[in-house]
Amino acid sequence: MTENTPRIALIFGDPAGVGPELVARQLATPETRGRAEIFLISDEQELTDAMTDAGVDFAWSPERGTGLPTLVDNSAHRPVDRFERGVATREGGQWAMSNLRRALEMAKAGEIDAIVFAPLNKTSLHLAGMTENDEMAWFETVLDDGTAATELNILPELVTGRVTSHVPLSQVADNISFDLVVERGQLLEEVLKGRGIANPRIGVCALNPHAGENGTFGREEIDVIAPAVEELKNRGVDAAGPFPSDTIFIHARDGAFDGILTMYHDQGQIAVKLLGFDRGVTMAGGLSVPVCTPAHGTAFPLVGRRAVNTGAYENAFSVAVGVGARRRAATLATS
Structure with a gap:
């Protein structure tokens, strides 16, 4: 890792869906881990469960600067020991929003250059208390810095x-x-x-x-x-x-x-x-931090089957690395 390496925060998304598996499968490749300084906003239990779901294993660290993905422990905000799989729940929405909030706070503090979140479920988010129409409007509320989001859909x-x-x-x-x-x-x-x-x-x-x-x-x-x-x-x-x-x-x-x-x-x-x-990627454009996600949803019927296509998530990660690198270069140039 160098000073120019983009710093990317990854969120597992709704724990009831295929998001944790997608993240684990992406991180199982050495090429992915070498493209960015990666921060996993979650806890050890979700990370371990995600690797089990995906059938992969990779090294990680609770400490930054090791060259491994860094786990940013958010376990203090986990609402339940185990999340129900394959259905929208208030607890799943609470966990996803808590992890996203932590990533947005890191962005406000200048600690990361881009965010990638695995698929969310809007019903879960609204059950958890989100009053905005969608997560992008909620991002604006959490950032509270005058920036406004518009949705961009990206194919290669x-x-x-x-x-x-x-x-x-x-x-x-x-x-x-x-x-x-x-x-x-x-x-x-x-x-x-x-x-x-x-x-x-x-x-x-x-x-x-x-x-x-x-x-x-x-x-x-x-x-x-x-x-x-x-x-x-x-x-x-x-x-x-x-x-x-x-x-x-x-x-x-x-x-x-x-x-x-x-x-x-x-x-x-x-x-x-x-x-x-x-292959599609959704990006929240116009915010003070780029936020990317695969364009598909939580795919509840595919949970635990290792059958989900990873193409859209791979592209979301690539887009975040690209825009994050340019953002980091611009920041370093003006510092």
Whole structure:
């Protein structure tokens, strides 16, 4: 490990799901352990159980600086001795939130450069007392530093951002504004540049069928989205659109765009999961610390079967290492 090595905090996610197995399988490879200084936010029992579930074993240490993954003991906040597997529970949500909170506190203290969490279950989180719509809004509350999260979905060949996210479909149009389209477009460009694309090409989705058909099916494209695309261009962003959402991903698949800005959750999620469900990564962009997770869920039916595909988690770890390394380099350059 060197001064430039990114420092990554790993969270096992909901203990009822496949998250612990995913983390253990990832850490079982020496290549993974050599890519970052790794902090496991958990306790010895969960770590041992995870290795058993995965059928792997690797060395770790309770002390930092050994070159091994460091266990950051959070056992004082474990709510029960054993978690029920394969179901959403209040205790599982409490444990996941406690470990995430510890990681976010480490980020605020400048101790880590990025966070990767294994899949969470929103029902468990809400049973545990989370009042926000999703974990990303909760991250904002815990960090409390003025930064705001937007969800980005990442495949090796394509990144999507959203103007609106976890809101009812009936409220999407009311939540789309000129300023928000511009803000999210610039954030998407920033993330793409952070992935090494010097001049990213961004396609912007329309909201309505046929991009509104010149106002026949709605005026959001004319009054809000198209003017925002022009403003992005004025700010130096290589943006184009709005394009109908039933064709824009075909153009992206064929290499026309590096990133796509969508107007609402499923507009992008359906396409991304169809293109690469087992490879997709979700990142909370816009926060003061990058937070990544595989795009799939807790996969309760697969718990204990050693049948879960690890591709999305591997990609989430890789994205976190990449953005964490760039963040660390920028911090060292200004210190």
